[in-house]
Amino acid sequence: MPETRQKAPIGRPRSFDTDEALEHAMRVFWGQGYEGASLTDLTHAMGITRTSMYAAFGNKEDLFRKALDRYTEGPASYGARALQEPTARQVAAAFLDGSVRATTRPGCPTGCLGVQGALATGDPGIDARDALVAWRNEHTSLLRDRFRQAVGEGDLPPDADPELLARYLTTVANGIAVQAAGGTARDDLQQVADMALRSWPPA
Template sequence: MENQRKAPIGRPRGFDADEALERAVHVFWEQGYEGASLTDLTNAMGITRTSMYAAFGNKEELFRKALDRYTEGPASYAARALQEATAREVATAFLNGSVRASTRPGCPTGCLGVQGALAVGEPGRGARDTLSAWRDEAVSCLRHRFQQAVDEGDLPPDTDPGLLARYLMTVGNGIAVQAAGGAGRDDLQRVADMALRNWPPA
């Protein structure tokens, strides 16, 4: 009897957890945290609620896992941009990446990290706070990179790295919102190019 009780623990889940999580990303991306019901999520993931809870936790935990996957996938352009050689190249890669990620064929438009939980009720506050921290972390990373650029003489000494980081994030977030509203890639690329024309000279 003891062995019979333990046997189910070693059984395979019967579904591809990575594929299921990828599908959850798309549901949250398209419908937002509150708009994505458990039924929407489990139907898209091809699993039962019991399997979802066992593999990913509750809805908020699933959302956090989905955001991590989104960060490593469609939003990975942000981390790559920080590795560019100059501040201008960082900004260019960041905004161009925002345009591409927000208008990716076969994916929802916009950005999961921007519109996933901007306006939510009490049940969605955890998700809203998670996304707020996610965006703040991106600003912080950009600020540190631009401070490095100031220290190295790549940006003028009177540059405010924090303000420059916030400016870039604001334009990037705006691109995502415009994409979600139907703006096309070419138009948004022109917006990115225009923003970069205001970049401070070295």
């Protein structure tokens, strides 16, 4: 009787949920920043070995970029939603309100991954820092384009400066994130957001 050989499986299936592991990695980066998050911290939180991490996500920088994408689509998704509001003032209000809520979410790290994730880094963290600079600039550009649209529609006065308004909003939101990371309460930060809107140009 001829010997039958069993085919070896092609590649071993992953024994962990990559989506859940990435969620845990995002929270580590969010709470500790790029350089503060060691590989031991990351793999422990993700519940996997370094070998599994490299195989599934690449190196630490690759993992950070994937975590930032997840953060953008999750906790920071208020930015994209705010752009859909019907008026420029409502866009601004939704953006700042979203910033307050996202940076003070119960059960999550305080502050903003996109703001504090790599503000101060040495040479190993330069790429992560540059990625976050680009991330923040992209949000400012999206707001600027939305406010240009508002000027064209007559929702903002003709002399309004869309670039300055966008930079103003992101600066206030970034400050809210820093204050939240320092322990400022949500209600106090909401008052800051409300005050910022008092100087919003009339239609």
